[in-house]
Amino acid sequence: MTNLFIKKLELRAQLSDRDRRALEQATAKVVQVDAHRDLISQGDAPEHAFIVLDGFACRYKLLPDGGRSIVAYLIPGDGCDLHASILNQMVHSIGTLTPCRVAAIPYRTIKALAAYHPNIYQALWWSVLVDEAILQEWLVGVGRRSADKQVAHFLCEMMVRLEVVGIIQGNSYNLPITQSELADTAGISHVHVNRVLQNLRHAGLIDQKWRKLHIPDIRALKDFAGFAPDYLHLRPNISREGFIEPLTDIAKAQLGEP
Amino acid sequence: MTNLFIKKLELRAQLSDRDRRALEQATAKVVQVDAHRDLISQGDAPEHAFIVLDGFACRYKLLPDGGRSIVAYLIPGDGCDLHASILNQMVHSIGTLTPCRVAAIPYRTIKALAAYHPNIYQALWWSVLVDEAILQEWLVGVGRRSADKQVAHFLCEMMVRLEVVGIIQGNSYNLPITQSELADTAGISHVHVNRVLQNLRHAGLIDQKWRKLHIPDIRALKDFAGFAPDYLHLRPNISREGFIEPLTDIAKAQLGEP
DNA sequence: CGCCATCTTGACAATAGTCAAGTCGGGTGG
DNA sequence: CCACCCGACTTGACTATTGTCAAGATGGCG
Numbered sequence: 001m002t003n004l005f006i007k008k009l010e011l012r013a014q015l016s017d018r019d020r021r022a023l024e025q026a027t028a029k030v031v032q033v034d035a036h037r038d039l040i041s042q043g044d045a046p047e048h049a050f051i052v053l054d055g056f057a058c059r060y061k062l063l064p065d066g067g068r069s070i071v072a073y074l075i076p077g078d079g080c081d082l083h084a085s086i087l088n089q090m091v092h093s094i095g096t097l098t099p100c101r102v103a104a105i106p107y108r109t110i111k112a113l114a115a116y117h118p119n120i121y122q123a124l125w126w127s128v129l130v131d132e133a134i135l136q137e138w139l140v141g142v143g144r145r146s147a148d149k150q151v152a153h154f155l156c157e158m159m160v161r162l163e164v165v166g167i168i169q170g171n172s173y174n175l176p177i178t179q180s181e182l183a184d185t186a187g188i189s190h191v192h193v194n195r196v197l198q199n200l201r202h203a204g205l206i207d208q209k210w211r212k213l214h215i216p217d218i219r220a221l222k223d224f225a226g227f228a229p230d231y232l233h234l235r236p237n238i239s240r241e242g243f244i245e246p247l248t249d250i251a252k253a254q255l256g257e258p
Numbered sequence: 259m260t261n262l263f264i265k266k267l268e269l270r271a272q273l274s275d276r277d278r279r280a281l282e283q284a285t286a287k288v289v290q291v292d293a294h295r296d297l298i299s300q301g302d303a304p305e306h307a308f309i310v311l312d313g314f315a316c317r318y319k320l321l322p323d324g325g326r327s328i329v330a331y332l333i334p335g336d337g338c339d340l341h342a343s344i345l346n347q348m349v350h351s352i353g354t355l356t357p358c359r360v361a362a363i364p365y366r367t368i369k370a371l372a373a374y375h376p377n378i379y380q381a382l383w384w385s386v387l388v389d390e391a392i393l394q395e396w397l398v399g400v401g402r403r404s405a406d407k408q409v410a411h412f413l414c415e416m417m418v419r420l421e422v423v424g425i426i427q428g429n430s431y432n433l434p435i436t437q438s439e440l441a442d443t444a445g446i447s448h449v450h451v452n453r454v455l456q457n458l459r460h461a462g463l464i465d466q467k468w469r470k471l472h473i474p475d476i477r478a479l480k481d482f483a484g485f486a487p488d489y490l491h492l493r494p495n496i497s498r499e500g501f502i503e504p505l506t507d508i509a510k511a512q513l514g515e516p
Numbered sequence: 517c518g519c520c521a522t523c524t525t526g527a528c529a530a531t532a533g534t535c536a537a538g539t540c541g542g543g544t545g546g
Numbered sequence: 547c548c549a550c551c552c553g554a555c556t557t558g559a560c561t562a563t564t565g566t567c568a569a570g571a572t573g574g575c576g
Contacts, residue, residue, distance in 0.1 A: 059394075064484050069398040069401055086384050087388075087491050091391055091488050125341055126345070129345055135393045135394060136329045137349075139327070139393060140321070140329065142400045142445065179554075179555065187397075191556085192531090194556060194557090405564070448523090450563090450565070452523065452524060453525095518575100521573095521575105523570105524570080526568095529567100530563105531564080532561100536559095539555080542553095543551090
């Protein structure tokens with residue numbers, strides 16, 4: 001079974017065998033985590049970053065009124081807060097939504113990967129930028145889209161993201177989250193989520209059974225949601241110049257410095 | 259007159275004289291831009307990153323329905339999309355809100371700064387992470403806070419950010435944006451923005467004259483908004499380990515590689 | 517002086533939140 | 547094997563926040 005984290009990075013930069021070996025070694029330490037456990041809690045200053053190899057997790061914030069706001073989803077292959085060691089402390093938590101297999105990587109290993117492997121470095125940057133782009137798209141959605149389009153948009157996004165890592169069956173995928181969690185994601189009440197989902201079902205845009213979502217007509221759902229996947233930056237960009245020079249260049253340049 | 263970009267980075271990492279000189283040189287090419295001009299437009303694949311040295315700018319998205327959603331503000335000292343060269347194309351625009359003095363920096367210069375100056379590298383990372391944290395906080399706000407608290411929260415955030423770069427007068431600051439722009443920021447209609455601002459004024463929480471905002475009681479406004487500035491990560495974190503090792507360590511380690 | 521963008525106001529409509537009750541279904545323990 | 551329990555989902559009635567439309571006031575600037 002191939003490592004989805006590596007698979008995903010490979011879409012974003014050309015990895016050498018050496019890169020791949022380093023990544024495999026870094027993600028070798030895998031732990032199994034139950035559903036609804038925190039990997040990182042608000043206020044922590046953790047020593048490890050996490051990569052979700054299997055299962056769903058989310059980044060969320062706890063609100064003063066006891067509520068919760070989900071600001072990102074981590075699907076298999078996603079890393080979280082890989083560079084968080086720069087900051088003092090987490091202002092959000094990472095929690096599992098389902099049982100997960102996660103790899104824990106010490107920050108210094110990530111640091112080393114980034115420093116010695118320019119391709120990995122570029123791929124990690126890509127991930128961060130895409131995360132930010134998703135956040136922006138969500139912000140737009142919550143602010144401007146009606147609840148039904150907002151939910152439809154989210155379902156489209158998840159479908160595309162899951163497709164990238166290949167955990168999708170035709171037009172169907174597992175979305176193992178409750179309506180309350182969806183409500184905390186879209187910023188609407190769980191009652192309203194329920195009504196919205198019913199509308200989408202009655203309109204024939206989606207088809208739900210348990211936690212399995214089937215989309216009869218993807219085009220129709222995307223059109224309804226106004227979904228344009230550019231912000232996910234899926235098209236690989238390997239041709240453009242890498243961000244960092246090979247180490248040899250750096251070393252060479254530094255030799256010329258005082 | 260000191261360069262606010264450098265001043266801001268200095269809060270986030272200890273810069274050497276050499277670092278400072280490199281930054282000054284990089285930001286030497288300054289251009290004056292009128293208000294309401296795009297620095298970068300959606301769909302571009304720009305060659306330069308921009309740093310706002312003076313004036314206000316914003317990152318925004320154009321919506322299919324012709325609307326606009328503002329997803330970030332750039333105040334003096336802020337850079338934008340410093341690493342965007344990793345991605346294919348911009349999915350948002352950067353536009354000035356007021357006349358601005360901006361420095362245009364070729365991506366390869368940024369690349370070089372990051373590669374040869376570990377401290378600058380760390381400071382740039384910090385900026386990116388803080389940007390992301392702000393985006394998250396906004397997402398939470400738009401989703402869960404009522405319109406008045408949302409606006410109040412924004413006013414608190416701007417005050418703190420402007421305070422950091424020292425462009426604030428006591429409890430007052432210039433907020434050179436229209437109510438429509440504030441509406442596009444908070445994701446509410448401009449009519450409602452107007453009502454909300456009046457409420458805040460009548461409650462004695464703010465005091466507006468032209469584009470000058472005065473906050474009689476900061477504590478009161480922060481309490482009303484539920485504003486907690488942790489997410490801005492203002493406390494310098496210089497004591498924690500830098501992200502990247504000094505080059506000598508890298509080189510040493512690489513010698514041990516196959 | 518007059519234009520234009522900005523701000524303000526009121527009436528009305530619509531979307532979404534809240535409360536409260538009830539249904540469904542899987543898992544657990546007797 | 548059955549009864550119960552609990553979390554998740556559903557429903558309806560009512561409320562309230564916010565959006566829309568349309569018109570008018572204000573004020574800087576040419």
